[in-house]
Structures are given as C-alpha cells and as structure tokens.
Amino acid sequence: MHEMSIAEGLIQLLEDQAQSQQFTRVKTLWLEIGPLAAVDAHALHFCFEAVARDTLAEGALLEIIELPGRGWCLGCNALIPIRQRYDSCPQCGSHQVQVTQGDELRVKELEVD
Template sequence: MHELTLCEALLDLLDDEKARRGFRALRRLKLEIGRFGCIDPDALVYAFDVTTRDTWLDGAKIEVDRRPGRARCLDCGADVEVPDRLADCPRCGGRRLMPTGGDQMRLVEMEIVA
C-alpha cells in the first residue's frame, strides 16, 4: 500500500510546517488528488488515521477532493476532462487520448490551532 508511504511523507511536511509556523495542532487537512494519480482516497484516509494515532495530529480530519483527469485528443485536438485513462474523447469519440493532467496530489488547505 503506497498510501502509507505517502502519509509518512505528508506527516514530514506537516511537522516542518508546524515547526516553521509555530501552531499547536491541526484540525483539518484538505488534499486534491487527481483521478489518474493511482491513489485510493479511502486507503489514504485510513493510512492517515493510523499513522497519526498518539501523535500531535491525532484527531485531525483529512478531506480528499478528487480532481478530474485531463487529456488531449490526438484525433480532434480537444483538451478534455475524462473519468479514467481508458475513456473515449467526449467530443469526437476518438480513442487516442494523451493524459495531460490529473495525476497530482496537492495539499490545498489546513485548519490549524494557534
């Protein structure tokens, strides 16, 4: 489960932010995860809950916003949103799509306790 590894990296980032900004606790965390990111949001939330037990992050909530995948159709040239990597172009029905976005994970918001 690579979500556990992602959580460990996220915890390191949060530890650094806590040291840099000097806040006491974190109430809520919001992440954006692209549909092409090969990350299971439920597994990530579970891994976050497990890895934060008995730490300064215990009880913090994590929210995941799934971002659409984006691709460029090599048949009609359109830049389109697609639900998965195997989808056809919603404009022309073409099957030759090149992914252009939707594989990132970004920390977009933190609710802290000063």
C-alpha cells in the same frame, strides 16, 4: 499499499511546516486528488488515521477533494474528460491523449492551531 507511505509523507510534511509556521496542532487537512493519481481515498483515510496517532495531526480531519481527469487530444485538438490513462478521445477515437489534469496529489489547505 502505497497509501501508507503517502500518509507518512503527509505527517512529515505537516511536522516540517509546523516548525517553520509555528503551529502545534492540525485540525483539518484538505487534499486534492485526481483519478489518475492511483490513490484509494478510503485506504488513505485509514492509513492517515493510523500514522497520525501521537503526532500533531492526531484527530485531524482528512478532507479529500476529488478532481476530474482531463486531457488534450493530439488527434483532434479537443479538451476531453478522462477517467483513466490511455482512454481514447470520445470525439475522434485517438489514443494520443495528453493528461492535463487528474494526476494531482497535493495539499490544498490546512486548518491549524
């Protein structure tokens, strides 16, 4: 379950930022996650709650903003929606699709004290 290592990385990131930005508590953490990032949101919530105990993020809300997957078809030059890697282009059927959005996993915003 790589969600546990992601949650641990988030706590480390929050602790690093708390030192440089001088805050002592995280109230809400917003993450942007695309469908191609291979992250189970439910598992990430569970893991974040577990690793946040006894840290500045204990009790913090983890809000996940789900981004759509998008790609650029090299065959017909169309921008298309995609749900998973190696989806074919719905317009021309080509499998030569370059991901342009949807593999993100990033902190969007923090609410802190």
